[in-house]
Ligand SMILES: Nc1nc2c(ncn2[C@@H]2O[C@H](COP(=O)(O)OP(=O)(O)OP(=O)(O)O)[C@@H](O)[C@H]2O)c(=O)[nH]1
């Protein structure tokens with residue numbers, strides 16, 4: 001299993017009843033128009049850029065090109081019939097670029113701490129990466145994921161061992177654990193679809209809370225299964241002056 005109940009913080013299969021009702025009535029307010037900010041951090045060479053490029057461009061490049069500072073991609077999803085987008089910030093793992101990248105940590109709704117499944121040191125460093133991002137955000141306001149990359153390079157006992165250590169650390173970090181391969185694409189869409197679903201639900205709930213109380217009483221107590229489709233089209237935008245030397 002790519003993620004286990006042990007490693008999963010949100011075991012529920014359904015949206016909050018208010019959210020599913022709001023979706024049925026196409027009454028999700030401005031939530032569908034908003035972008036959720038996702039920040040991806042982790043040591044250099046763990047595969048952050050490769051993971052994002054697999055999702056957004058469906059490509060894999062064997063050659064390493066270090067990210068300089070930060071870069072971002074926007075990926076559109078459709079969740080319970082409502083369009084929803086993630087703005088995914090790809091940060092540099094190299095120490096010398098850390099001060100540039102950390103300027104973009106603020107306002108993260110989702111934090112993805114990535115490590116290389118074949119390099120245990122990169123797992124050990126994820127706690128520090130997480131602390132750095134949390135320092136710039138309100139405590140308890142972010143979904144946290146621990147993601148093991150390069151799953152294609154491990155199998156059998158070595159894989160089980162690495163995953164067990166990761167699940168243990170994920171529990172300490174209050175993070176949900178996933179393992180992925182940018183090379184084969186394994187779990188990449190499933191993982192980001194889950195990220196999008198959780199961010200979407202939170203955004204809709206926040207939107208409903210802001211409305212007058214009579215309007216927010218729309219729940220009928222029944223939830224809908226979370227249904228997500230990753231659309232074929234996407235739009236990639238880059239901030240001026242970023243993502244290049
Ligand atoms: N086999 C395998 N190699 C991978 C995978 N993901 C990334 N790589 C390779 O690992 C190297 C580093 O990948 P990047 O995505 O550039 O790493 P990064 O974390 O963005 O590195 P920085 O930008 O320096 O922080 C590249 O040579 C990739 O081809 C994977 O899933 N499987």
Ligand SMILES: [Mg+2]
Nearest residue numbers: 048049066067
């Ligand atoms: Mg990179």
